[in-house]
Amino acid sequence: MKNKLYILLFISFLFLAGSVQAQQKATPKAGEGISTFLLRHNRSPKKYYDDFVELNKQKLGKNNVLKMGVTYVIPPVKRSSGTSAKPAPAKKTARKEVSTEDTVTKSRTSGAKKIGTTINEPLFGKKLSSVKVSSNRLAGACFYVVSGHGGPDPGAIGWVGKHELHEDEYAYDIALRLARNLMQEGAEVHIIIQDAKDGIRDDAYLSNSKRETCMGDPIPLNQVQRLQQRCNKINALYQKDRKNYTYCRAIFIHVDSRSKGKQTDVFFYHSNKKAESKRLANNMKNTFESKYGKHQPNRGFAGTVSGRNLYVLSHTTPASVFVELGNIQNTFDQRRLVMDSNRQALAKWLMEGFLRDYKGKK
Template sequence: MKRIFCLLAVLFCTFLLLDVSAQGEYATPKSGEGISSFLERNKRPGKAYYNEFMKLNEKRLRGKEELRLGVKYVLPPLKKGTSASVSPKAVAGKKRVVRERLFGKKLADVTVTSNRLQGACFYVVSGHGGPDPGAIGKIGKVELHEDEYAYDVALRLARNLMQEGAEVHIIIQDAKDGIRDSRYLSNSKRETCMGDAIPLNQVARLQQRCTKINELYRKDRKKYKYCRAIFLHVDSRSRSAQTDVFFYHAPKSVSGKKLAVTMKETFESKYDKHQPNRGFEGTVSSRNLYVLLQAAPVSVFVELGNIQNTFDQRRFVISSNRQALAKWMTEGFIADYKQVK
């Protein structure tokens, strides 16, 4: 009897191990972690792993591209030649790592994975900040502040550009808020213009950031053959007005217009791929905006959508959508840079 019991126990453990092996490897996300950073932490970066993860966890995600605390997610199988036990030091030995604390503790170390923007320099500016929250939208009783969402997209854009080998200056900064994956971003007045307090007066505020950009540009133009500034904002219109991303350039700026058009074309191609039946109605036009007239580098001003509109709000509150905005703008810059080179 004892011998039969031992045999059954061995068989049970064997089937249990086979079952776990068949199911694959699981991991639980940390607080504030999005899908991309979750996969990166588990040594599975990149689009291929992301798409496979979405398929494996379709029921757990329930159609949403957001992770929930306490839920175990299936990790895609590691590709041949990679190991989940690879140490950060080993990876850093092969590729250059840049540290930027503004991205937050988890994402502060940026591995340069490409040289597609090597030789390029960017000035990334999120709108408003400090005492000025910019446009304010609402979902129920929750307020959505323009400066917080523009800042999160700005950080994501800056990090993407750095991964492509670019030099990046983040003009508006918050020492506490890194890249955040939550739907509702907490509001604060901590933002500075590279350490300097942001004035409430609109002209003074805009002049401050242009002065900072121009000071940096005077030095950067001697070292980098391609320097571009991007100003990120969120528009405020009637709740019924659903808008696409649209782009402004300075009047008479040939390079600015070319950049804006390239950005628009990039977004069009992405919408054709991801939402083929929707179409893209974003526009390009010239505007006599203060920052476009005063900033010395070639610049583009981007309105990311209408913070009052229910459909546009999804573009801001879902972290993967904010990441997509940053990714597509990065690809727009890469396309523009190739034309200049």
């Protein structure tokens, strides 16, 4: 009896030893966040981010920051045969997931999502986290939605009475609304700048914070490092997305700051080196022009399109457009920002600008 017990214990020991030996571990490089760390070890952040956090939650710093010199467990590769370790249970804060396994597989292989599919995206907030795909007009398209500034940098600041309007908060709210609209049309969407708490808000005066991250990584204060970080995220994702999607575009959403008396319409910048970027900016402008013609026919639209050698436009691999939503100092332009119905209209028109460009590309 004792011999049998020893044999069982020995077999168990060998099994555990083999499991530990097979477990891949590594230490982060300077400046790496979870997403870049996973990409370096051939793991998609979208697929393995939550597993990584679950495996290493005791070793992570505040806001899931990686610590230098600490060894982290890399999630095992998930195999379709079911031989890999069982993934950690999903949390309420998990990244977006599609409701059925069949649709997940289809999304990864052909870039299409079925009408009726429900996507869960916690970044939109509890009330709006469930997104139902209601159209396939943007099936096969992939977008990188970036709201300007964030983290330690609020961007431009305006005032309405005692209320401070921070550019990063209003750009982020409109970016979330745009991302949700794009998902409803069947597109794949990466939200590059993220705030785990805010969600889509209907308040006129949005509360200010420094919580924003670049897909989970802390945003540097240094301007060049900050811009390069978001470009790196986009470019890394694009290298994989280009294999599955026929149309990939990035958008950078900002609010301008000029003299208080200067009223401006929405205007667009494009890369001077990419014809697709210029065409996208013109399609955006034409969409807004037609919307103003319909909803405010006596006002007209004075938004412009111009080429600029902006850092994010020249350092981002997919074609992109840079949008200025108005002058945060001007009383009339501020209405475009503080009214939630106007923020939703801006997001809808930006989506329709993408749709116009996508149709033209096809």
